Amino acid sequence: MTDMTTDTLPDDAGDETALHGGAEERKLGFWLTLPAQLLVLFIALFPILMQVYISLTDWSPLDGIPWYQAYELWIGLLNYVDLANDPRFWSAMWRTCIVMAICVPVQFFLGLGLAILFVDDFRGKRVLYSTILVPMMVVPAVAGYMFFMLFQSGGPVNDILSFFAGRPVTIAWLSDPDLALFATIVSDIWQWTPLMFLILLAGMVSVPQDQQMAAVLLGASWTRRFFTIVLPRMKTIIIIAIAIRVIENFKVFDNFYIMTGGGPGVATETISIYIYKVTQQELIWGYVAAIALAILITLSVVSALAIKKLRGAQQ
Amino acid sequence: MQNLGKDFGAFTALAEMDLTIGSGEFVALLGPSGCGKSTTMNMIAGMLDPSHGEIRFDGRNMNGVPMAKRGVGFVFQNYAIFTHMTVRDNLAYGLKSQGVGRAETNRRVGEIAELLQLTPMLDRKAAGLSVNILQRLAIGRSAVVEPAIFLLDEPLSNVDAAFRAVMRAELKSLQRQFKQTMVYVTHDQLEAMTMADRIAVMDHGKLLQVGTPLEVYNHPADTFVARFIGAPGMNLLKGRITGADTGLVADLGAAGHCPVRTGQGGDVLFGFRPEQVHPDANGPLQMIVTTVERIGARTILHLAAGDMTAKAVLDSETPVPDQGQPFRFALDADDVRLFDAETERAL
Amino acid sequence: MQRSLSFEIFRYAAIFGFLALSLIPTIWMFSMAFKPIAEWQASGADLTWWPKNPTLDNFRFIFGESGSDLIVALERTAGRPILASLLSATFGTLIAMAAGTAAAYGLSRFGAGGNLPLALIQLRIFPPMAVMIPVMIMWAFLGLIDTWYGLALIYGIVTMPFSFWLMKTFFDDLPREIEDAALVEGCSRWRVFLKITLPMMRPALASSALFVFILNWSDYLIALLLTTRDWVTIPVYMASLSSSMTGQLYGAKAALGLIAAVPPVIMGIAIQKQLVRGLTFGALKE
Numbered sequence: 044m045t046d047m048t049t050d051t052l053p054d055d056a057g058d059e060t061a062l063h064g065g066a067e068e069r070k071l072g073f074w075l076t077l078p079a080q081l082l083v084l085f086i087a088l089f090p091i092l093m094q095v096y097i098s099l100t101d102w103s104p105l106d107g108i109p110w111y112q113a114y115e116l117w118i119g120l121l122n123y124v125d126l127a128n129d130p131r132f133w134s135a136m137w138r139t140c141i142v143m144a145i146c147v148p149v150q151f152f153l154g155l156g157l158a159i160l161f162v163d164d165f166r167g168k169r170v171l172y173s174t175i176l177v178p179m180m181v182v183p184a185v186a187g188y189m190f191f192m193l194f195q196s197g198g199p200v201n202d203i204l205s206f207f208a209g210r211p212v213t214i215a216w217l218s219d220p221d222l223a224l225f226a227t228i229v230s231d232i233w234q235w236t237p238l239m240f241l242i243l244l245a246g247m248v249s250v251p252q253d254q255q256m257a258a259v260l261l262g263a264s265w266t267r268r269f270f271t272i273v274l275p276r277m278k279t280i281i282i283i284a285i286a287i288r289v290i291e292n293f294k295v296f297d298n299f300y301i302m303t304g305g306g307p308g309v310a311t312e313t314i315s316i317y318i319y320k321v322t323q324q325e326l327i328w329g330y331v332a333a334i335a336l337a338i339l340i341t342l343s344v345v346s347a348l349a350i351k352k353l354r355g356a357q358q
Numbered sequence: 359m360q361n362l363g364k365d366f367g368a369f370t371a372l373a374e375m376d377l378t379i380g381s382g383e384f385v386a387l388l389g390p391s392g393c394g395k396s397t398t399m400n401m402i403a404g405m406l407d408p409s410h411g412e413i414r415f416d417g418r419n420m421n422g423v424p425m426a427k428r429g430v431g432f433v434f435q436n437y438a439i440f441t442h443m444t445v446r447d448n449l450a451y452g453l454k455s456q457g458v459g460r461a462e463t464n465r466r467v468g469e470i471a472e473l474l475q476l477t478p479m480l481d482r483k484a485a486g487l488s489v490n491i492l493q494r495l496a497i498g499r500s501a502v503v504e505p506a507i508f509l510l511d512e513p514l515s516n517v518d519a520a521f522r523a524v525m526r527a528e529l530k531s532l533q534r535q536f537k538q539t540m541v542y543v544t545h546d547q548l549e550a551m552t553m554a555d556r557i558a559v560m561d562h563g564k565l566l567q568v569g570t571p572l573e574v575y576n577h578p579a580d581t582f583v584a585r586f587i588g589a590p591g592m593n594l595l596k597g598r599i600t601g602a603d604t605g606l607v608a609d610l611g612a613a614g615h616c617p618v619r620t621g622q623g624g625d626v627l628f629g630f631r632p633e634q635v636h637p638d639a640n641g642p643l644q645m646i647v648t649t650v651e652r653i654g655a656r657t658i659l660h661l662a663a664g665d666m667t668a669k670a671v672l673d674s675e676t677p678v679p680d681q682g683q684p685f686r687f688a689l690d691a692d693d694v695r696l697f698d699a700e701t702e703r704a705l
Numbered sequence: 706m707q708r709s710l711s712f713e714i715f716r717y718a719a720i721f722g723f724l725a726l727s728l729i730p731t732i733w734m735f736s737m738a739f740k741p742i743a744e745w746q747a748s749g750a751d752l753t754w755w756p757k758n759p760t761l762d763n764f765r766f767i768f769g770e771s772g773s774d775l776i777v778a779l780e781r782t783a784g785r786p787i788l789a790s791l792l793s794a795t796f797g798t799l800i801a802m803a804a805g806t807a808a809a810y811g812l813s814r815f816g817a818g819g820n821l822p823l824a825l826i827q828l829r830i831f832p833p834m835a836v837m838i839p840v841m842i843m844w845a846f847l848g849l850i851d852t853w854y855g856l857a858l859i860y861g862i863v864t865m866p867f868s869f870w871l872m873k874t875f876f877d878d879l880p881r882e883i884e885d886a887a888l889v890e891g892c893s894r895w896r897v898f899l900k901i902t903l904p905m906m907r908p909a910l911a912s913s914a915l916f917v918f919i920l921n922w923s924d925y926l927i928a929l930l931l932t933t934r935d936w937v938t939i940p941v942y943m944a945s946l947s948s949s950m951t952g953q954l955y956g957a958k959a960a961l962g963l964i965a966a967v968p969p970v971i972m973g974i975a976i977q978k979q980l981v982r983g984l985t986f987g988a989l990k991e
Contacts, residue, residue: 075811184925258777336835
């Protein structure tokens with residue numbers, strides 16, 4: 044059913060050019076890739092140069108001068124100095140990491156557990172499989188509104204808790220700093236556990252059956268087979284699944300912002316919400332550019348290293 | 359280990375089947391794909407439950423015994439080596455799974471590695487090893503836990519044709535070394551003929567014949583076995599047995615008449631091996647050559663007479679008629695096999 | 706492999722237990738969407754889990770018919786935001802598919818654009834928030850703020866990594882022999898691509914396009930930054946469904962949420978088999 048390709052990571056180009064090197068083909072290849080190249084340049088190179096420039100100024104769209112004249116407000120590296128000393132930035136960073144550190148493992152283990160339950164055939168598998176996938180296909184913003192309703196103090200979550208507690212429960216989930224973070228994390232786990240499940244199941248199904256059979260015939264218990272054959276064989280897929288969720292979790296915005304607006308106070312302010320607020324509410328775009336660049340550079344380095352390492356591990 | 363008796367059957371995949379395999383015997387389950395041989399094998403291993411009948415190891419009923427507890431060694435089609443582990447870890451896997459102590463495990467792994475000449479590569483990753491080493495490793499991995507019986511599922515089907523002869527020889531010598539009971543599933547009659555002590559020929563979920571390679575070759579129980587064993591298979595011509603003055607004669611229509619030893623009057627299928635055709639200008643049989651196939655040491659003649667076709671395998675030195683020319687030949691009466699035209703069973 | 710009865714029981718118990726929790730939010734939204742005002746305003750002990758008097762009032766309300774008990778009338782109905790979402794997501798998908806497919810073919814067949822795979826993965830890794838300042842400035846300069854086409858353009862770029870990677874894995878799987886045969890018969894490369902390759906890739910194109918559409922349709926942040934009034938999309942518009950008199954219009958939000966949630970769920974289930982491929986950038990194919 045599934046087939047795990049070894050060329051998981053980009054390593055193309057070079058050798059293939061040599062194989063199909065006609066002049067006509069090179070020309071066609073060039074024209075075919077041109078639009079994509081231009082769009083990448085349009086969204087990457089130009090904006091990044093612009094961002095570098097603005098980040099060295101104190102420019103704001105309210106200043107009344109166009110961005111290209113921002114040099115009038117030149118402040119050098121001051122934005123970066125501010126950034127290093129901005130407690131709100133660092134706390135947003137820290138919070139994002141905490142969210143990641145809770146969401147990703149919970150999603151992973153739930154997804155893995157479900158994948159184990161779905162790996163062999165049983166009655167109703169297809170329907171149940173599709174049903175489990177539903178949350179990840181709900182628009183995240185809509186999920187945010189859904190959880191906003193669920194966690195109202197007179198809402199259904201408290202209703203269920205009241206049922207079990209046997210007395211009315213009126214927890215103000217979204218206005219207590221700790222509980223609000225908990226509620227947003229729940230919404231993230233709800234939405235993205237199916238994704239982990241989907242990927243991990245596909246990886247688990249691709250573990251060769253005969254190797255598992257061989258292990259069983261050699262007397263391996265279920266757990267031994269799982270830990271010595273299944274999991275090691277899924278290594279690449281596990282890394283990919285976790286990487287995807289770490290990346291997406293780092294960007295998390297929609298459901299958090301809709302549920303709490305980053306509040307109460309800054310209790311659920313993730314890095315994206317923080318940047319959004321500085322952009323929209325405080326409007327100091329020179330500073331935003333500095334934050335954005337710092338993040339871009341960090342992510343580029345980290346992701347390049349990770350991809351290199353992953354590719355190395357595969358060979 | 360004394361006798362492995364099994365008589366079982368699974369709905370369509372396998373009808374009633376009785377087979378006893380002696381200790382230390384190398385038995386090949388031979389048949390075309392879909393004949394039920396893999397089903398049989400999987401039931402011995404416990405991957406499938408028989409729908410009726412039972413499998414006994416040494417008289418002990420194995421039905422319901424989980425595969426891990428059967429003591430069955432299994433060599434998979436592509437060997438199912440744990441490529442993410444070292445050769446040593448592969449060999450030790452079974453012992454560790456069964457909770458054998460470290461010292462004992464090391465000793466037995468060392469022994470088996472020595473026996474299979476795997477010692478130099480014990481600490482190599484199993485990925486990327488050559489196929490004959492993989493085969494030895496697969497056998498060693500199962501052998502180290504001393505299974506009661508070894509099952510091999512077409513292990514040579516992914517091997518290059520050129521290399522198969524080497525692998526066959528190696529496998530056979532390993533089996534002798536271990537004095538291990540082995541059941542070998544294959545669709546390749548050559549593999550079965552060259553390696554097995556006994557061959558069980560199967561088709562459509564039925565066991566058709568069990569016997570030594572020579573028995574199966576020389577005395578096929580029915581026309582399926584006759585055609586399936588040998589390359590090319592046995593020729594079968596429609597004929598009629600009639601009594602003549604000198605004895606019984608098979609009337610083969612356009613091909614002529616041929617004396618036979620036994621048989622009552624009536625319709626038969628007249629079988630003879632292509633290798634047993636003797637060119638003879640005065641021979642009793644004559645067919646037209648349709649194709650001459652020269653394959654080095656031997657020449658294969660494709661023959662036809664009326665709506666019947668046959669093949670003859672001759673020494674390449676033997677002069678042969680051209681295409682379209684008649685070819686006269688004789689057969690030893692001892693080499694002729696007769697089959698009932700209705701039941702296709704040997705007479 | 707045989708499984709014991711107790712495992713089967715455990716399996717169903719665990720799956721249904723998980724589903725019971727995981728379906729609550731969806732079911733709740735569904736139920737809210739069909740509740741009359743009295744029911745969706747209820748809280749605490751008065752909460753009803755299933756509408757006692759199911760009604761389509763909420764749907765009528767967001768489309769401007771205020772025949773219900775709601776005193777407020779909407780300043781802006783949901784029609785326009787739905788149109789905005791549809792237009793921007795559809796055209797964004799077209800842009801992403803056109804550029805992504807062409808580039809994927811160029812790379813897969815001619816080895817052109819060897820920098821693209823990594824560049825596009827990196828593009829995907831960056832939080833959109835971190836490039837939005839220049840984008841907002843550029844979009845303002847180009848007059849693209851608060852237009853559906855401006856939104857479509859950025860959607861097209863943001864989701865191109867997915868269309869590119871999906872189509873690349875599909876092209877890689879496509880045997881070259883078929884195309885080579887046409888080439889031998891004297892068709893030009895370009896003609897082969899248009900007349901032979903693309904028609905053969907129709908199922909792949911369809912599932913990739915649906916996948917990309919879901920992503921575009923699901924956006925919130927970009928629309929929040931690049932639209933202000935005329936072309937706000939559904940999720941952005943949903944925030945405005947509250948009034949000073951009645952507070953949050955839960956019923957209306959649920960109704961619109963349902964409208965927004967149903968298409969991607971159906972599409973997602975339709976392309977289930979390709980989801981893994983899309984989400985893992987083709988690392989896992991099903």
